[in-house]
Amino acid sequence: MNSIKIRSHNLNVFYGPFQALYDINMDIESNKVTALIGPSGCGKSTFLRSINRLNELIDGVRIEGQIYIDEKPIYARDVDVVALRKKVGMVFQKPSAFPMSIYENVAYGPRIHGIKDRRVLDEIVEKSLKAANLWNEVKDRLKAPATGLSGGQQQRLVIARVLAVNPEVILMDEPASALDPISTAKLEELIAELRCNYTIVIVTHNMQQAARVSDYTGFFLNGRLIEYNRTEELFVNPRDKRTEDYITGRFG
Amino acid sequence: MANYPIVQNKEKARGNVFSAGGFYGRKTPVRGKELWVEKVLMLSASLFILAILLITLFIFAKGIPLIAKTGLTDFIFNTEWNPTKNKFGIGTMLVGSLAVTLGALLWAVPLGLITAIFMAEIAPVKVRDVLGSFIELLAGIPSVVYGFFGLIVVVPFIRDNLGGSGMSILAGAVILGIMILPTIINISRDAIRAVPEEYKINSLALGATHYQSIWRIIVPAARSGIITAVVLGMGRAIGETMAVVMVTGNATIIPDSILSPVRTMTSNIVLEMGYAAGDHQAALFATGTVLFVFIVLLNLIINISAKAGIKNAHR
Structure with missing residues (x-):
């Protein structure tokens, strides 16, 4: 099954006079993990935030070109941003549980999308927490404040919160950069499990992590997609000199 | 990014x-x-x-x-205040203070909170700045000017349109409400601004609208600051004297409607201090004592709620 989930076509993004992305053309495969690597400020996070239109929150941003999800343009006039963001969930760098109970954190998404039935919510919460490998750690204290969880647990809670709205794509913006090695390992394990059901795009500064978790890797530099290939290919036989320099640690 | x-x-x-x-x-x-x-x-x-x-x-x-x-209960709850007959009961004034304060909170809290949300979350920078300077202006006007405004504008308006003398709980609540608005707006706006930006972004990324994020995430997260704003506003309302003396009529009766005149505890002190002596003067100090205890209790509530907020944030 080699279907394209996300297709970026000549995407240019500007922050005021500064151009952050140049003509990004990239096809992201369904039910695979795609890693975006590159030095700080290279545009990989900008690209990620273009996929759920979160870039629009920044003042002075201008977006040209198009991104298609399931061959439907997301920057078309009639697109419902709420429905798009429901379909494309996002996990951020800093684990950020809402200041409410663990249960309410996970139930928040379904609630805002109109689910009121307590039994349905209970079911979604349990299923999502199980899918995020957090259920066993929190099942006895679902009513406890979520801010009491550790960073790694909070990050998995955030993933459970995203899974609860039943997305098809999950964007992850350096999800492990604030976590300790053990929590990172748990998170990577979780990503490996999630790939069966979701299309995952992950931005990471950690090249070992990209090599471990991803099927495809894209290398960004100065707002351009330099090289994009199967992960083994890109790391073993980089075609571009700049990719080689970056992955061998000669700059960045 | x-x-x-x-x-x-x-x-x-x-x-x-x-x-x-x-x-x-x-x-x-x-x-x-x-x-x-x-x-x-x-x-x-x-x-x-x-x-x-x-x-x-x-x-x-x-x-x-x-x-x-x-006797403590007699002093606080007896409704007869007649210094010439040595009857000192501040029951009517306790009711007066509470009625005027509650009336002010009833409209100033919702309006203040909505304004704070608008300023912190929705208004463009220019509008926010203009509103901010108006609120500063509002906070800087001396209370006697508010009282004067009440006497010249609010009291006649109530008299002509709703009946009675116009000197009433309603007039006091209107003026006091205006006076506590800056407190409520400024403190709750700061509390709302202090909510971490990540909460909002996470909520939006889950497909929530801006309004859903405000009501379900941002305002609840700012709850303890908003409570502090309300309690401080209440403290200011209950302690205010000058403007209240000028518009509430100061009759020592139990009010039967919001158009009745009332006397507050603060008014009682300021009205009679000039000529009181002996037990009468002591009774005014006693009124001050009750007021003092009242405000200390309010401050305690602020501290407890603020501490609870800090605990919540760091847990």
């Missing part, structure tokens, strides 16, 4: 290194002088605490004997 915070942190860290170096560099040679400064600061702080203690002591010393003579 994700790279900006890192750069900012680096800059901040560098700034701190510089200032720390300057601070330590200067500290050693002027150590003696600094000891002096510390002593002076400590003395000022002690004087301040001493002043508060003396005032408290004075009010209690003057007021408690009369409360003891009349």
Whole structure:
């Protein structure tokens, strides 16, 4: 099954006079993990935030070109941003549980999308927490404040919160950069499990992590997609000199 | 995007290194002088605490004997205030203070909270700045001017349109509400702004609308600050004197409608202080004692709620 989930076509993004992305053309495969690597400020996070239109929150941003999800343009006039963001969930760098109970954190998404039935919510919460490998750690204290969880647990809670709205794509913006090695390992394990059901795009500064978790890797530099290939290919036989320099640690 | 915070942190860290170096560099040679400064600061702080203690002591010393003579419940709940017959019951004024304060909170809290949300979350920068300077202006107007405005505008309006003399709970609630709006708006706006940006972004990324994010995430997260705003506003309302004296009619009766005149505890003190003597004067101090205890209790509520908020944030 080699279907394209996300297709970026000549995407240019500007922050005021500064151009952050140049003509990004990239096809992201369904039910695979795609890693975006590159030095700080290279545009990989900008690209990620273009996929759920979160870039629009920044003042002075201008977006040209198009991104298609399931061959439907997301920057078309009639697109419902709420429905798009429901379909494309996002996990951020800093684990950020809402200041409410663990249960309410996970139930928040379904609630805002109109689910009121307590039994349905209970079911979604349990299923999502199980899918995020957090259920066993929190099942006895679902009513406890979520801010009491550790960073790694909070990050998995955030993933459970995203899974609860039943997305098809999950964007992850350096999800492990604030976590300790053990929590990172748990998170990577979780990503490996999630790939069966979701299309995952992950931005990471950690090249070992990209090599471990991803099927495809894209290398960004100065707002351009330099090289994009199967992960083994890109790391073993980089075609571009700049990719080689970056992955061998000669700059960045 | 994700790279900006890192750069900012680096800059901040560098700034701190510089200032720390300057601070330590200067500290050693002027150590003696600094000891002096510390002593002076400590003395000022002690004087301040001493002043508060003396005032408290004075009010209690003057007021408690009369409360003891009349009986605490009788003093607070008896509705007959007749100094010439030695009847000292502040029941009507307790009701008056509560009625006017509650009336003010009833409309100023919702309006203030909505304004705060608008300023913190929705208004464009220019609108926010204009609103901000108007609120500062509102906070800077002396209370006697508010009272005058009430007397000239609000009281006649109520008299002509709703009946009665116009001097009423309603007039007091309207004027007091305007006076506490700046407190409520400023403090709850700051509380809303202090909510971490990540909450909002996470909520939006889950497909919530801006309004859903405000009502379900941002306002609840700012809850303890908003409670503080309300309690401080309440404290200001219950302690306000001048404007209230001018518009509420000051009759020592139990009000039967919001158009009835009332006398508040603060009004009672200011109205009779000039000619009171003996037990009468003591009764006014006793009124002040009750007011004082009331406000201390309010402050306690603020502290408890603020501490609970901090705990919640760091848990």
